Amino acid sequence: MSTRAPGPLPPRRRGEPLQRLLFGGVYGTVLASVLVAALGHDTGPTSPGYxxxxxxxxxxxxxxAHGYAHAIAHRAPDGTTVTVGxxxxxxxxxxxxxxxxxxxxxxLGAYAGWWSEGTAIDVALLLNTAALFGWGLWGARAAGRGWASSCRAGGVDMLxxxxxxxxxVLIK
Known part of the structure; x- marks a missing residue:
């Protein structure tokens, strides 16, 4: 038996799609940076495609995993199926x-032979660091902060x- 009163579901917050975009952007950028940094330490032959x-x-x-965990954490207490959700x-x-x-x-460019895997890794780390600044700047601006404050937030993300x-560099 459901303890929830009948009626429409509460409206989603307007900012939620932007929050998901910013969260996913930062999370994915950091994940890509950490993974690509670890790639430069292979002892065998390079395999950029792999x-x-x-x-x-x-x-x-x-x-x-994140989407599934989010769905499980917000599972409806009335026992309805959550497959679609x-x-x-x-x-x-x-x-x-x-x-x-x-x-x-x-x-993949390194796999195609356009540049070396080491160059791909270095450029990816540089690009991802710049992207982190952009994610922080965008998030702060979306939250209504001024340009100076937003640049500081971007700088912290860039850290x-x-x-x-x-x-x-230290591990190499």
Missing amino acids: DAVWVLLAALASAA TARSVLTEWPLVAAVVPTVALL LGFLIVGAN
């Missing part, structure tokens, strides 16, 4: 997957990228 597939699979698995929740994690596409494209690059 690496690109694994970066993409990791993003897909992360998006599916779960699928919808997983599909709303597309920004996480989209954020790894530039890194995957760079690795995540610098930490990954720094760790990559």
Whole structure:
């Protein structure tokens, strides 16, 4: 028996799609950066195509896990089926997957022989660090902050990228 009063579901917050986009963008960018940084430490022959597939699979698995966990956490107490809701929740994690596409494209370019895997990794880390600044700037501007405050927020997000690059340099 349901304890929820009959009637329409409460409206979704207007900012939720933007929040999901920003969350997925930052999460996916950090995930791609960490994965691509780890790739430079292979002891065997380089395999940028294999690496690109694994970066993409990791993003897909992360998006599916996050969407599924979100659906489970918000499961209806009345016991109704959540199959459609779960699928919808997983599909709303597309920004996480989209954020790894530039890194995957760079690795596929290395696979095609357009540049080396090392160059792809270095450019991906640089590009992802710049993207983190953009995500932070965009999020702060969307929240109504001024340009100076938004640039500071972008700079803080960009620090995540610098930490990954720094760790990559230290580990090498």
